[in-house]
Amino acid sequence: MTHATPSTEASQFDLLRQRRFAPFFWTQFLGAANDNLFKFAFTVLVTYQLQVAWLPASLAGLAIGALFILPFVLLSATSGQLADKFDKARVMRAVKNLEIAIMALAAWGFLLDDAGLKVSVLLGCVFLMGLHSTLFGPVKFAYLPQHLDEHELTGGNGMVEMGTFVAILLGNVAGGLLIGLPEIGASAVAVACLAVAVAGRLAVQRVPDTPATDPGLRININPFTETWANLKLAHGNRVVFRSLLGISWMWFFGAVFLSQFPSFAKDVLHGDERVASLLLVVFSIGIGVGSLLCEVLSRRHVEIGLVPLGAIGMSVFSIDLYLATRGLPPIDAGMSHTLGSFLAQPAHWRLMLDLALLALSAGLYSVPMYALIQLRSPASHRARIIAANNILNALFMIASSLLAGLLLSSGASIPQVFLATGLANVLVAGYIFLLVPEYLLRFVAFVMTHVVYRVRLRGDTHLPVQGAAIVAANHVSYVDAVLLMAISPRPIRFLMDHRIFAVPVLGWLFRLAKAIPVAPQKDDPVAYERAFEQARAVLAEGDLLGIFPEGGITRDGQLQPFKGGIMKIVASHPAPVVPVSLRKLWGSTFSRIEGGQAMARPFRRGIFSRVEVLVAEPIAPEHLSPEGLRQVIQQGLDVPLPRRRPQTGMA
Structure with missing residues (x-):
């Protein structure tokens, strides 16, 4: 990027x-x-x-x-x-x-x-x-x-x-x-x-x-009334509150593994104290690598799309850790592995790889959540909200010890406890992501911009990190909104043509994103006015509103005339307008092509199709006009960008 x-x-x-x-x-x-x-x-x-x-x-x-x-x-x-x-x-x-x-x-x-x-x-x-x-x-x-x-x-x-x-x-x-x-x-x-x-x-x-x-x-x-007050404050921002619970669950998850390493090394792996220390080293290195990878993968933004990726890894590798223990080589009774004999067994390397990738996934899961809480908590209460999170973390860790002890005392083995924790992570993470769809939406956007497209971004510092604003872009494909989600540091509520909601999968995705459907005034005047009322409410709450002023996806790849709907919104709720030029999307998988439909030939430009996004300086509402906005976006489409060596993903 x-x-x-x-x-x-x-x-x-x-x-x-x-x-x-x-x-x-x-x-x-x-x-x-x-x-x-x-x-x-x-x-x-x-x-x-x-x-x-x-x-x-x-x-x-x-x-x-x-x-x-x-x-x-x-x-x-x-x-x-x-x-x-x-x-x-x-x-x-x-x-x-x-x-x-x-x-x-x-x-x-x-x-x-x-x-x-x-x-x-x-x-x-x-x-x-x-x-x-x-x-x-x-x-x-x-x-x-x-x-x-x-x-x-x-x-x-x-x-x-x-x-x-x-x-x-x-x-x-x-x-x-x-x-x-x-x-x-x-x-x-x-x-x-x-x-x-x-x-x-x-x-x-x-x-x-x-x-x-x-x-x-x-x-x-009074710690009890103060904690309750801070949790109520955090609850006012649903994303922050669910993230607090998500972090506490990560501490629950991690505490199960860390607390069982000595017994796991001794009773399951038949290793000595150095083997237990090795497991701790592998786990710590995994967490460290995962934490550092967050910046690389997020391209220096708070990218909560990494959280579902981390959650998937936590479950996959904890379950495979259980499976790996079922194929361990036998050892003579009364004998134990030294560090050298433990490392000499190939089956143990699979187990250590699972442990390292499990910890790496936990790093991908936790770091964006912490950053999100810091970014979106009120500055005046930030430390108190984090303090409340520390209490939740402690309680979750205590609960993990009690539940793990209960499972072990009821006859479960340590690998079975790991398996149960991995399966529970599927349920808990899925529940959190359904309660807060923003995680799933950012995950979809992250995958889209790292698999289907290779995105080159310029001018992202013009995207406001706080306050109401309108993001206005040319409309080239069915996934323009997804690309804008990926580059924005904050959620965007989009005002979109109602017909796009009928597209399979994408329609479900945009409904999950709480996109606002708008129909032509002549076709449905009631729905038209309702859409603009919802758009004004987004700005009144200090959030980002996304608009495609052309009113529909281009059919020839050229920038179409801009409609006046954006002026109607700004007239009652003045807000800066951020022009965005989406380049090289025409002819890609999700755009139309001359004489054809979108998605008629998937990946017709291959995977990692190159696209470019250019963000211009915001336009003050008093200087806004449809013609002027169109001219700025057209200039962004025409200006050549300096050549760079191609990179995979966000470049």
């Missing part, structure tokens, strides 16, 4: 050289690494090295996980209010000061000789680190939209998601290695945790000021 400004040409990795992102990224990275370094080292300590009667080794991991999650349930609502009320950089610095204090207490705890007191102090630190993460979470996701443009949000979220999982992986590895050092393990962990906390505090010092979005907010200390 070609962009008009140099800034949009930069890769997501270029953000790591910019002060508005890099200090924040490393602050988040070091915090996630320290969380997991401390928790994993403590878990190993109480599981293998230090036994206390009141905390059996079998319950240690569960207790540590529950204590860490508890603050998310109790205090997320308060943390969201703090992030909206105060400068986010100041909040981050305060949280990092708290982390140093917690890690100093943890260091003292690791050095204690009294086993009971040591475990008690470190359990308290687990709760406090959960508090640290609870306070940082809303700030983290509310910070990005204040410093990144719409075209940078997907890449920024992908970088954060990738960095988080790499940090989790490194923290777990470091925690396990350090606590295992003979005689000095506890001291090494104490020093490492404190050092990482100090490094995080140094990183956060360079985070730029980020003004409060609601400085006059009065803090409601």
Whole structure:
């Protein structure tokens, strides 16, 4: 995709050289690494090295996980209010000061000789680190939209998601290695945790000021009423609310797999501890790659069409993971695989590939959802809505543990739990996408512009990311609206010829998109007026309205005279008009051809048929005329574009 400004040409990795992102990224990275370094080292300590009667080794991991999650349930609502009320950089610095204090207490705890007191102090630190993460979470996701443009949000979220999982992986590895050092393990962990906390505090010092979005907010200390209020606010935007549920489901889905890796490696794969670590490495790499791919596939926009693609992959590869376990080679009783013998079996590579692609799909699923919530949540309540999402995430993760435990206790195997989770994902994702058709519509548009057409786009920065506007384009094919959906950062409600709704499949698609059918005034004056009333309502709500001023699809490939309907709308609801020229669509699969009908010879120009979309500067409503608008679109059809090396998909 070609962009008009140099800034949009930069890769997501270029953000790591910019002060508005890099200090924040490393602050988040070091915090996630320290969380997991401390928790994993403590878990190993109480599981293998230090036994206390009141905390059996079998319950240690569960207790540590529950204590860490508890603050998310109790205090997320308060943390969201703090992030909206105060400068986010100041909040981050305060949280990092708290982390140093917690890690100093943890260091003292690791050095204690009294086993009971040591475990008690470190359990308290687990709760406090959960508090640290609870306070940082809303700030983290509310910070990005204040410093990144719409075209940078997907890449920024992908970088954060990738960095988080790499940090989790490194923290777990470091925690396990350090606590295992003979005689000095506890001291090494104490020093490492404190050092990482100090490094995080140094990183956060360079985070730029980020003004409060609601400085006059009065803090409601009741977490239950505040959470309910924020969920009601999110519910006001159906897409945002369903996305919150979709993200929480992803955490449910992921928690099932992550929590079962040790048992899966030991009881199903007959592997040692290194095999369990390998599964975690594969999963983390998959999440990281999927998160980074989002920007590449979305071409630097918030592309929620990737969400159904991710959901499909999550189900397909979790189901195949179950099937892969049915063909595992036998192993002698009492024996276990070392890392080398595990990797020597070809059947295990299929299993690891399934796991990697499952995690990659989860990255494709989650990053656009996070970016969408950031983009469409009210700025004044953004952090509080994300805080409410953190509570939902925690509750879904708790539910996943309970349901997985129930299935296992009822006799199900771990692979069967994975299978059940994959099948449940089909139902849950399908339900969400039917409730919010925008996901399916963007998915169809994404597939259309990556399989049927190869789209070259110029001037997409002229498409407004907020506020009412009219997108006006020439009408060449039956899928013009789908192409415009694909290039727009926001949903578009189209005013369309009523006859197109009779076209199989496309008619269903446009009804799903809530397109507005319009009939000629002489044929049905009531339907004509109703259509224009609905069009005005779209603009009154601050949304995008799509119009094809020719009134129908061209029959000869030439731009037809423009009708005056657009002037009727602008007269009562003035809004800027964005002219769009659709080029090279004439003669393609979904356009008419001379002496023939559309779709008479599918793929007659092959797959990846080249088309071009040129977006011109918006026209102010007071300067709009049908003739002037037609002239701008015609100029867009005539102007030659610089040659570029062909690329697949959106180029």
